[in-house]
Amino acid sequence: MYICSICINDEYLKEEIRKTNKYAGKCTFCDSDEPCMELEELSDQIDQIINDEYEISDETVPKFVGDEDSPYYEPIGESIDYVIRKIIDLNDEIIDDIVEILRGKYFRDVADGGESFYHDGDNIVAKDFYNPLIHDNWLEFCQTIKHHQRFFSSDLNEDLRYFFSFIKEITFYRDKLIKKIPSETELYRARLINNDYEIPEIYNNPTQELGPPPPLICKANRLNPAGIPVFYGAFDRKTAIAEVRPHVGSKVISCIFKTKRELTTLNLHAADNGFQEISHFHPQYEQIVQQQNFLYFLQSEIRKPILPNETDMEFLPLQVLSEFLATQFDPKIDAIIYGSAQIKGGINIVVLNHALGNFPFLSLSASFPKTDISFLPDSDYAFIRYQSIHPSYKDYKPSLDYCEDSIKISMVNSVQYDTDDRIITLVPVD
Numbered sequence: 001m002y003i004c005s006i007c008i009n010d011e012y013l014k015e016e017i018r019k020t021n022k023y024a025g026k027c028t029f030c031d032s033d034e035p036c037m038e039l040e041e042l043s044d045q046i047d048q049i050i051n052d053e054y055e056i057s058d059e060t061v062p063k064f065v066g067d068e069d070s071p072y073y074e075p076i077g078e079s080i081d082y083v084i085r086k087i088i089d090l091n092d093e094i095i096d097d098i099v100e101i102l103r104g105k106y107f108r109d110v111a112d113g114g115e116s117f118y119h120d121g122d123n124i125v126a127k128d129f130y131n132p133l134i135h136d137n138w139l140e141f142c143q144t145i146k147h148h149q150r151f152f153s154s155d156l157n158e159d160l161r162y163f164f165s166f167i168k169e170i171t172f173y174r175d176k177l178i179k180k181i182p183s184e185t186e187l188y189r190a191r192l193i194n195n196d197y198e199i200p201e202i203y204n205n206p207t208q209e210l211g212p213p214p215p216l217i218c219k220a221n222r223l224n225p226a227g228i229p230v231f232y233g234a235f236d237r238k239t240a241i242a243e244v245r246p247h248v249g250s251k252v253i254s255c256i257f258k259t260k261r262e263l264t265t266l267n268l269h270a271a272d273n274g275f276q277e278i279s280h281f282h283p284q285y286e287q288i289v290q291q292q293n294f295l296y297f298l299q300s301e302i303r304k305p306i307l308p309n310e311t312d313m314e315f316l317p318l319q320v321l322s323e324f325l326a327t328q329f330d331p332k333i334d335a336i337i338y339g340s341a342q343i344k345g346g347i348n349i350v351v352l353n354h355a356l357g358n359f360p361f362l363s364l365s366a367s368f369p370k371t372d373i374s375f376l377p378d379s380d381y382a383f384i385r386y387q388s389i390h391p392s393y394k395d396y397k398p399s400l401d402y403c404e405d406s407i408k409i410s411m412v413n414s415v416q417y418d419t420d421d422r423i424i425t426l427v428p429v430d
Contacts, residue, residue, distance in 0.1 A: 001028045001039040001097065001270040007189055008042075011091035029094055039094075043101040047085055050080075050282050062427060077123030081248060087280045129289040135297070137162065142317040150316070161325045165292045177295075178331065179267040183259055186403070187233040188240035190254040199409065202253050204382065206359055207402040208253050220312040222323040223350050229359075230322075231351035231400060233257065236407070239346030245305070246412045250268030256406035261399050263334040263355060266325060269347050270304070271295040272339045292300045303341040303348070334399070344418050355399050 004027035005014040012208045023036040062071035079088075080102075081095050090098075103118045141159045149156070161217070189210050192198060202209040220226040225238055234240035271292055277290055302318060325333035334355035340346030353363035 002036040003027060003029060003039050003042060003094065004034040004036045006030060006032050006034050007090070007094065009277050009279065010281060013088070013281045016281070022213070026097065029091075039097060040101055045107075045281060046084060046087060046098060047102055047105070050083065050124070052127075053129075053280070054126055056085060057123045057125045059125075060426065075123040077125040079123060079204050083124060087295045109168065129286060129293060134290065134294045135263060136161070138294070138297075138317075140143070143280075145314050145316050145320055156320070157324070157328065160321060160328070163321075164325075164329065166176055166287070176270045177267050179265045179270075179337065181259060181263040181265055181335065182184055183261050185259045185263075187231075187235065187257050187259065188237045188254055189231070189233045189257055190240040190244050190252050192246055193251040193253055193409075194246045196251075199251075200286045201371060202281055203407060206387070206407050210253065210407075211257070211359060211400070211402070212356060213427065219333050220319070222304070222306070222315055222318050223318075224353065225315070225319050228353050229356065230353050231257070231356060232350075233349050234340065235347045235349065239340050239343050239348065240424065241410055241412075242342035242346065243340060245342065248415055250412050252410045254408055254410065256403035258401040258403050259399055260401050263351065264331050264332045265335040265346070267338050268299040268338045271299055288324055297411045300341075302336070302338050305341065322350075322352060326354050351399065359400065 002023055002025060005017045007027060007029050008014055008017070017035050017037050018037065020037075021035045023038065025036060026127075027034065027036055028034070028039065057077035059076045060073035061076060063074050067333045081099055084090070084095050092147050099118060105119055135250070138158060141218060145156060158313065169176055191210055193202075202213050212231045215227050215229055218224070218227055218229040221232070222231075224230040234243060237254050238258075240254050244252060265288050278285060282288065322336065325336070332354075333352065336353045337347060338348050340348050
């Protein structure tokens with residue numbers, strides 16, 4: 001039996017069949033003359049995938065029917081034909097033939113007391129693609145940077161290179177994770193209003209008042225240490241407002257900044273989409289999924305809310321990571337994109353310090369003022385001479401520009417919660 005590339009809805013496998021073109025003949029299922037592969041060969045590949053990625057489920061959950069007091073126990077997991085359809089989208093006829101081939105392949109093993117995925121009525125569950133090495137290395141990195149060694153460490157640099165080495169190794173990752181944001185992209189920024197008298201000042205000076213904080217008053221945050229400002233923004237106004245976590249009845253001012261040049265970004269939000277396009281037949285599928293899980297974990301660390309009892313020390317690992325991406329990584333990362341924890345589907349961005357260029361911060365407190373105070377003898381006057389010294393960014397012009405007339409004030413009328421609700425089932429344990 002033969003199956004052609006037309007009958008297979010997996011782009012990676014289609015391309016492999018076309019490249020090898022081992023069998024030229026009629027497809028058993030559609031009579032096409034397109035390049036084919038043997039159905040038994042496809043069945044063997046699917047069998048290998050299922051053995052690598054799934055295991056037979058031994059767990060059950062109690063189910064009650066009507067008013068009966070005693071439950072029946074239903075196995076957790078999915079049927080084999082459903083799993084095959086998840087791995088590769090085929091029509092029912094082809095899936096039935098593949099299941100029949102696989103059951104025949106394992107018939108003797110089952111007859112001798114062995115175990116098979118393909119026994120009628122059995123369910124299987126996906127294995128957890130957790131790579132302890134990556135996560136353990138990250139935890140060790142966090143402990144080292146917080147409690148042991150913080151500066152001039154070649155080991156820490158190697159750790160950071162290891163965490164992101166897969167981006168260079170796997171083209172699939174580069175295309176998804178290294179994203180170019182074009183000039184004129186709109187980014188939204190919001191600020192919580194504490195007192196109404198702040199509003200006229202913000203309205204008259206939106207670039208300075210709604211832009212990144214000046215260096216001398218910049219506080220530590222997830223991705224920046226104190227004194228090094230970055231631009232935390234979002235790709236839509238509602239997400240920007242939600243990210244300042246306003247309470248009901250509060251007022252929020254927001255506006256738009258436009259990028260003035262192309263920015264190279266690390267797009268961690270891609271992990272939210274699960275890289276669904278990746279084929280189970282890809283030779284690096286397991287490695288890609290493991291790295292994806294790490295990226296999802298990393299994104300969850302970035303978007304955690306800052307709790308009142310947290311100290312600046314908790315931010316150190318991510319601060320070092322962002323500086324590594326901005327100074328040591330190739331290509332140099334200008335901004336990091338990550339999903340919002342405050343609003344479903346919202347996307348945030350942080351433009352890193354070097355990419356801000358000579359941003360027009362607030363005047364005196366903005367840029368490391370050099371001040372000289374002279375008290376004149378026999379005089380009531382003191383002369384204060386100052387010079388605003390901006391950091392030198394020879395290769396960078398300001399990358400953000402306030403959008404005229406984009407400023408809006410919002411009154412928070414209500415807050416919506418997105419919850420994951422489950423039915424409680426009490427299971428007695430013998």
